[in-house]
Amino acid sequence: MILRAIRVANWRCFVEPVAVGPFDEGLNVLHAPNATGKSTLLEALLRGLLDGHRVGGREVEPIRPWGRLLAPTITVEFAHSGTDYKITKRFLDGASSKLERKENGQFVRLAEADNADEMVRKVLMGSAPGRGLARHQNWGLAQILWTPQGELALEDISGDVIAHIRASLDTQVAGPGAGAVEKRVEEVWRELFAPGGKLKAGKDAPALVRLTEKLQETLNRRTAARAQQQDFDEAVRRVEDLRARRAQARYDEESISEEFKESRSRAEFYRTLLSEKMQRAERLKAVEAQHGELKQRAEAIKSARRELKEAEESLRKLEADIPLQEREVGNREEEAAEAKAALEDARRGRQMVDAARELSEEAHRFGESNKALGELSKRLGKISRAQETLAARKREKAGLAAPDAPTLRAIRQAMNRRDEARLHVDAALITLEVVPERDGSLEVISGDETGTRALHSGRPTQMKGSPEVVADLPGVARFRAWGPTGSIEQYRSEQAGAERRIKALTEPFGTTELEELEKLGERAEELDKKIAEVTTQLETLLSSMSIDDIRRESSRVEAVLVKSLERHPNWKHSIPDGEALKTAAQESSRSFIEKVEGAEARRDQAQSALAAATTQGAGIAAQLKETRLHLRSLESRLAELISDGKTDREREDELKKMALAWEAARVSLDEVESRLSVFGDDPMAAAGRLEKRLEASRETATRALEDEKIEEGKLQHLSAQGPYSALALVEEEAANLKQEIAGEELRVNAINLIHKMVAQCRTEALAAVAGPVEAAATRILQRIAGERLGRLQLGESFKPAQVRPEISESAVSLENVSGGEEEQIYLATRLALAEVLAKEERQLVVLDDVLAATDAGRMARVMTILKEAAQHLQVLILTCHPERYRRLVGAKFIDLEGVVRGDRI
C-alpha cells in the first residue's frame, strides 16, 4: 500500500482542515518545527487505517482539539494492489466510516461502517483490537514499515506478520503439496496438543489424558484396596498372635495353678504348726509366771523379815540420839546471842567515823573556796581594767575626726581631679610674665586676676587668663597675650567642683592636707585595732559570763567560806590541812569496817550452826516417826505374805515343782519351733504370691480372649468385604488402563515427534531462507556504520538480537552498542524486512524523526540507502531538520507549517 494524500480536521492541533499531498511514490520529506503536527499526522494515518470508527473511551478523547468538542476526521487516499482507495472516518461524535474505490477516475463508495474498517485494516494485515485503540501488535505490516518517533527498535512482531514474512519466503522452502501435509500434521497434532505444546485439557483433552486421569483414580482405588487387603492380612496376624497369647496365658495359668495347690497345702500345715507353737508358748508363759510368783513370795517373806529387823534396830538408835541433839541446840543458841551482841557493839563506832570524814571534806571545801575566791577577785580586777581601757580608747576614737578609708579614697580622687583640672586650666591659661627692670605696677585689664599688680624689679610677675590676658603698663604699653582657646571654663568648673568636693569631704576633719588626713586615718585605724584587742581580751575574761555572774559567784564562794569559819574560826588564821584530815578519816573508817565485818562473820557463823543443829533435831524426830511407820508396815506385809498358812519348807517344795514344769514347757516349745524352721521362707506368703500370679494369668488369658474376640470381629468384618476380590478387580482395571495408555502414549508421542521434526525442519529451512534477510540487513548496516560491528544476527521473529564483530570471539548484545549504532541496526533491519514485504507490491515506509543519534557522516550514507530503497518503497520521512535530508535528490519536500497556513480557510 502506498499513500497518496491525507486530510485531517478537528484532530488535536489541526482544528481547521489540513490536506497533505499528493505524496511522491518514492521519497517524501515532511518537515516542520516542533509541535506543528507531524507526529499527529502519522497518528491520524494509523487511526484512519487501523482503528474502528466507533472506538471511544478516555484514550480516544484526547485526539479532539484542546478545549473543543469537535469530532476528529481523517481521510486517507492510498493505492493497494494497483487500485486507488479513499477511506474517510469520523470519530467520537457522529462516528462514521466510508471506503471508496476509484472507478473510472471517480471515487465510488465501496463499503461503510465496520465493513469499511475491516477492509482497510486488511490492506495492512492489521487486526482488530479487542477494545480501545489499535495496539502495536494490531498494526499488521505497519509494525515493520512505520516507525513513530522514538520507536525505531523493533517490538515483537505479531504472528500473522511473521507468517506473512515467512509466507513471502516460504515459496522457496516448501514444494507443492507440502502445505497440505503440514496442515494435516498440524491438525492431527492440534487434536492432541494445545498451542503451548502441552496435551490439551478439559473437554477437548485427548484419550490419553482421560485415560491417565482414570488410571490415577484407579490407582487411588487400588491403593485403598491394597490397604484393605493389608488390613485383612494384619488382622489375621493379630488374631494369630492373640490366640498364641491366649494359649500361652492358659498354659501359664495351668502351671501356676498346680504350683499354687502345692503351695497352699504347705501353707496349711505351716499354719497348724504356728498355732501349736502359740499354744505351747502360752503354756510356758503361764508356768513361768507361776514359778516367778512363788519365788517372789518366798523372797518377799525373807526380805520382809530382814527389813523388820533393821527397822527395829534403827528405831532404837534414833531414840538414843534425841537428848544429845537437844543439848547441842542449846549450846548453839547461846553462841548466836553472843555474836549478835558483839556486832551491835562494833556498829556503834560509825558516828565517829562519819564525823572525821565530814571534817576532812569541809576542810577541803574551805581550801578550794578560798582559792577560788582569790581567782575570782583577780579576774574581776582584770575585767575592770580592760573596761576602762576600752572606754578610753573609744573616747579617744570618738574625739578623733578622721576620715575612714573610703572617705580618704574619695578625697584623693577629688584632689586628683582638682589637680588635673588645675593642670588643664593652667594649660589652657594664657600666661603673661613680666620681669620688670624696675619697680612699677601693672594694670591687669583681662585675666584671671584683674586689677593693679605691683611689679618689682627683677621679679617675674605672671598674669594668667583666658582667652587672653591684657595688661596695661601705664604709659608704656598694653600687653595682650592670647592663645589657643580651650575649654578652660570646663576645666575651671571641674576644678571648682573638685575643690568643693574636697572641701565637703575634708571639712569635718579640719584640714585639707592630704598628708594630715592620712595621718588622721592611720590614727583612727590604730585606735580601732586597740579597741578590738581590748574587746577580745574582755570577752576572754568574761568567758561567756557577765560581770554580774562573776560577782555573784564570788559572793557565793565568800559565803561558803564564812560559814566554814563560823564552825571553825581558827581556820581564819590557819588553813586546815585537808589531806591530813582526809587520811585520818579514811583510817578511822577502815578500822571501823574491819571490826564490824568480823562481828558479822561471827554472828553468821553462830546462826548457821544453830540452824544446822535445829534442822538436825527436826530430822531425827521425823526419822523416828517414819521408822515407826515403816516398822508397822513391814509387820503388816509379813503377816500378809505368810497368810497362806504354809511353812517355808512347803513353799520351797512347791517352787521346785514349778521349776520342773517350766523346763518341760520350754522343751516342748523348742520342739515345735524346730519343726517350723524347716520351712525356710513363709509358705503362706509364697502361696499368696502364687495366688496373685494365678489371678494375673487368668486375667491375662481373659484379656487375651477378649482382645481375640474383638480382633476376630474386626477380621470377620474385613473378610466380609472380600478385600482380595476388590483388589483383584481394581488391579485388572489398572492393568487394562496401563495397556491402553501405553498404546495411546505411543501414538501421541509419535504424532508429537512428527510435529517436532516438521517444526525443526521448518526452522532450519527458514533459518536458511531468512539468512538473506540477515545478510541484507548486515549489508545495509555495514554501509552505514562500517564493518566494525561485523555481522548482524536476527533472532526469532526477525528481531535483531546481536552483532558478531570479526574481532570478537563472542557475539555482542545490542545493549553493548552505542545509541547511534543501535538506531542504525534497527533501521537496517526494518529496511531489509520492508524489501521482503514489498516484493509483491510497493509499500509505504514511514520514519518519524528517527536517527536522532546518528552523526552527519553516517546520515549521508543513510540518505544514499534511502534513495536506493525508494526504488521499491515509498518512503515518508517526518523531521524538524529538513536540512539533514537536503542531499536526498529527487525527494519531495513538504513544509507542513506552510501547508497548515496555506490551507487555513
Added chain:
Amino acid sequence: MRFLHTADWQLGMKAAQVGETGARVREERLHALERVAAQANSVEFVLVAGDTFENNGVDRTLVQRAADILSAFRVPIYVIPGNHDPLSPGSVWNHPVWGSIGNLHVLREEEPVEIPGGVLYPCPVRQKRSAKDPTVWIRAGGAEGVRVGLAHGTVEDIPQEEPDYPIPRDAASRAGLDYLALGHWHSTAFYPGQDGATHMAYSGTHETTSFGERDSGNVLIVEVPGAGITPVITPVRTGSLCWKVVEGDIRYRGDLLRIRRQVETMKNSASTLIELRISGLLAAEDRDDLTRIQEILDSRSRRFLFARLDMSRIRPSPQDENWVAGLPAGIIRQAGLRLREMANPDFTGERSKGASAEVASRALMELYAMITEGAG
C-alpha cells in the same frame, strides 16, 4: 476305590495380565467346576488337594457360589486348605456355609479319616509358607484298606529358591500310602517310583490360569483296585479357556499375511485369550495386514475373549524407501527421512527426548497414514 483328584481351583483369582477380561476368567473357573461335577458322577468321592480359593480374602458371595456348586456334587468331597486358603484366622473355611453342606468334609486336622474303601490321611495347611514337610506325620503302614494321602506342597524335584512345603520324592512310599494326591502346582504331573509305578501325582488346576501354563485344565480319575496295588490314573480335561501365545517374525513378504490368516482362522476364539508378539521388518505394503490384525484383535471387535498385540519389535523395512522419497519436497520429506533414521534401533545420532526407535517407527506409520488419507 475310584475317586476324582483335583486341586488348585484358585477361585476368585486375579488375572491382571488380561485386564478387564479377568472377571470373565474368574467366571469360567466357576463354570469349570460344573464339568468337574460331571466327572465326579462316575467316582466314589472327590479329593481336593488345596487352594480351592485364591485367597482367604475373596468375596463371600464367591464362597457362597462355590458352596452351592459343591453342594450339587453327588458324592462326598474331601477338601484340605492350601497355602492360598490356609486354616488361619479369617479363613474362608471358617465361613458357616461349609457346615451346611452335608457331603463336604473340610479336613482341618492331621488325623486319619475313614473313607469308602480305606483311610484318608489329610495334611491341611495352616499358613502361607512353611519349610516343613506336611506329610511327615503320616504312618499308614498298618491301616486296613486303601491308604490315600492328601497334601499340598512342592515335590523336591521342582527347583525352588526356598523350601515351600517340601514333600519328599518318595513321600508316598515312605508314608506307606497307596496314593498321594498332591496340589500346589498347576500343571498335571506324575511321579513314578523306582518301580515305575506312579503313586503320587499333581492333578493340576482344573482350568488354566495364565499364558504359558502347560498341561493344565485337567482333573485325575484315580482307580486303586486294592491296598498295595498300583493306581490307574487318567487325566480328564475340564478346562475350556485357551491361553495362546503366538510369536510371529516378519522377515519376508507374506510373513505378516500368514500371521494374519492364522489369527483370522483361529478356532474357538471366543474362549481364547491370545497374546500376539510380532517382530521383524515391516514393509509399507504390509501395513494393511498389520492394520487388519489390529482390527481383529481390537477389544471392540469381541472376536477373542482377550487379545494383546505387541508390535514393539517391529521396525520399518530399510528397503522400503518409496513412500518416504515420495513425500513432498522440503521440510516434510526432510522430516520423514529423519524419522526413518531414528526408527533404526542402531541410530547413533542425537535423539530428542522421547524419540525412541519404537516411537520413531510409529511416527513413520502415522505419517504414512496421514499421507495416504490425503491421497485417499
